Amino acid sequence: MTAALELPPELTIYTVGELHAPWRAWLAALRESSTATADVHAAAVEELDAAGLQLLVALFNGAAQAQVALRLVDASRALLAGCEALGLTPLLGVARDTEGAAA
């Protein structure tokens, strides 16, 4: 199975430009290997803005198109807060687990 995608600490307008290509490559690799599910590790995310969240949505949209189910794992507090604020919780399947649950 393809390695999980690690989300960087900063997921903002300043970094989305650089993240675009590696994420596309990762998604392409998933398509190639006909993987059905993959993990996205989100524990490191500290800084977040709408641009970063948008890219995440685009990632999930692209995966859905390629019929790959993505799973957001270990979402950091910042990511959870951002998703909730913009109503993205259902799409990203972000759940409050016992670990890393926002206070």
Next chain:
Amino acid sequence: MSTSAQDTSFIAEALPAFISEANEQIEQLEQLLLQLEDAPGDRELLDALFRCAHTVKGSAGIFGLDRVVAFTHHVETLLDRLRDGALQLTPELSTLLLQSNDQIRALVAAAGGALDDTDEALRVREALVQRLQAASGAGPAGPDVAHAATAIAAPAAGDAGRRWHLSARFGADTFRNGMDPLAIVNYVRGLGSIPRIVCDASAVPPLDAIDPESCHLAFEFGLDTPATRDEIEAAFSFVRDDCALHLIAPGASARDFAALIDAMPDNPRLGDILVAVGAITRVQLNEALQRQAALSDAGAAAPLGEILQARSGVSPQVVDAALQKQKQKKQRDAGASAPGEDNRFIRVQADRLDAVINLLGELVIASAGASMLARQARQGSLIEANQQIGSLVEEIRNGTLQLRMVPIGETFSRFRRVVRDTAAELGKDVLLLVVGAETELDKSVVERIADPLMHLVRNGLDHGLETPAERVAAGKPAQGRLTLSACHESGSILIRIVDDGRGIDRDKVLARAWERGLVEPGTVPPDADILKLIFEPGFSTAEKVTNLSGRGVGMDVVRRNIEALRGSVTIASEAGQGSCIEIRLPLTLAIIDGFLIGVGASKFIFPLDAVVEVIENRPTATALDARGRSIVELRGQTLPVVSLRALYGLDGPEPERCSVVVIKSGAQRYGVRVDTLLGQHQTVIKPLGRMFRSLRGMSGSSILGNGEVALIFDANSLGELAAAAPRGAHQRVGETS
């Protein structure tokens, strides 16, 4: 959300600019408030006021200056009620607003220094907030916005927890314009609470197709808040041009959502989203969709919105009106530039400008040197080329010095507030007139003249103008008049502060001077000199030391400050009628047009603006008195003439023929006898060093093209020197009197 290191340094760099611009808005606010007192119903003033407060609040929000935002919000609310006509402006309300503006000013200033509140400051602020809220709430509850569109039901005022529906589609350039929808949504959440928010994820392209820096985000959400429509819309003011925003007021029905859907025909999933967010029920949506399907089967495809409309009978006018209002609002926000027309100006750092002017001074000197060498070389083409350079340098000089000029009106406007408050405090009725506000002077002069002027104005209010009762008893109109005027005159700027008050009591002044030993007790100096005594240190005839003046530390400091600017101050007064204080200041501190003359081996310069004419080739036979003075007849009038040679004790034989330069100083003219006339000269003023501070009649020095130093005369003080009482046959001019 924590700020990254990038953000912090950006904020640190940008904060001074914010503070400076916020201060401009705050100044504008004060001026508008004062204007509003005279025209309480003026809609344009009220709109402009609201915009100012709004701009300050918005910018402060970007920098996370929560205290500024929170406080300004209350002011904004009150201004909003005023401009809606829900409140009328009263004097108390006006004072409250002015005080609140002061508080905003203080908060903005504190933001620069990140000071913590003292208990006192906090108490003062909270008291203001309470008064603001009381004043806002005191207005009659009524429909929120009385405009054409009423498809959207208006909420009653004062109810908490009314649920609005917001539809926000952020434009593609939102990120590029520096806006963050996440921050905006969070800010809106701060106005109340968002029970549910849905993002239209289908509007976001998949990863391969997306441009990460373009914004494709759209949200539908409910908002429980007591805030008004304008307050909610205000949260989006910085993205207004780019964002399609729709607000549906609380108490709306499905038809209202029809209008919404209709307004966004290219959003097929809107219905689903509205259901998801709880705005309409699935049942209602399905009914509408079925209807649409039926129609399209019959060949008449109608947009979902129309169907919903037709079924529930909402008139198309109402929907049109709603869309119109939206368009108007967009236009208004786009067209409303910040008052003060910022887009016509460029912000320049003052010290950079000073550096350019310094270089310009050097350029003038260098160009003069080159011209001189060209003349010595006697090469026609070279001389001509240098002349051209010289005239270009002169033009650049004029243009550059112009850059530093600001109209004095800005300073005068600040006094309106002072006069208003002070007059009220003293129980006096005063009308402030400003004449010549467009008169320009150098920015650094403006900055340094503001305090002395303020003191003189306060003095006039305190001592000069009488209370209404006193004035009426004296046969004057109850309202006193204070006039601030400014104009250009012979190379200087003339500022006058005129009041029609009680004037200066000469006897009192004399008595105090005797008391203080400033004048030999019993002697009575000439009238003009009595008035000048007021400027002596420690002098004050006020029996009561008020808060404002009377401590006797004022007038001499005022005169010193003015003289430090190479200016002069005089006072004229008539008992019972009023006083007139005249301040004369040089127009520029750096470069002037000069007239070069020679006496013996020395060279001197007169400011060209002070030179009226030149009488050439007079025989020196005219007798001079012991002080080197004589008289010349000029077109039937006598002109006093002073010989520079005698006045300054210059050596060297006198030529057979000399010239007389006619100088004007104020309303007077006098002549100065010189040996040679050397013509016009661009003069770069270099200040005289400390050693020469006591040199009378001079205001500076200049370096000529050949490296020689020429001293620059000051027309006024030279005239005074020439007219001064004799102290002894061989008085050297360098000694102080």
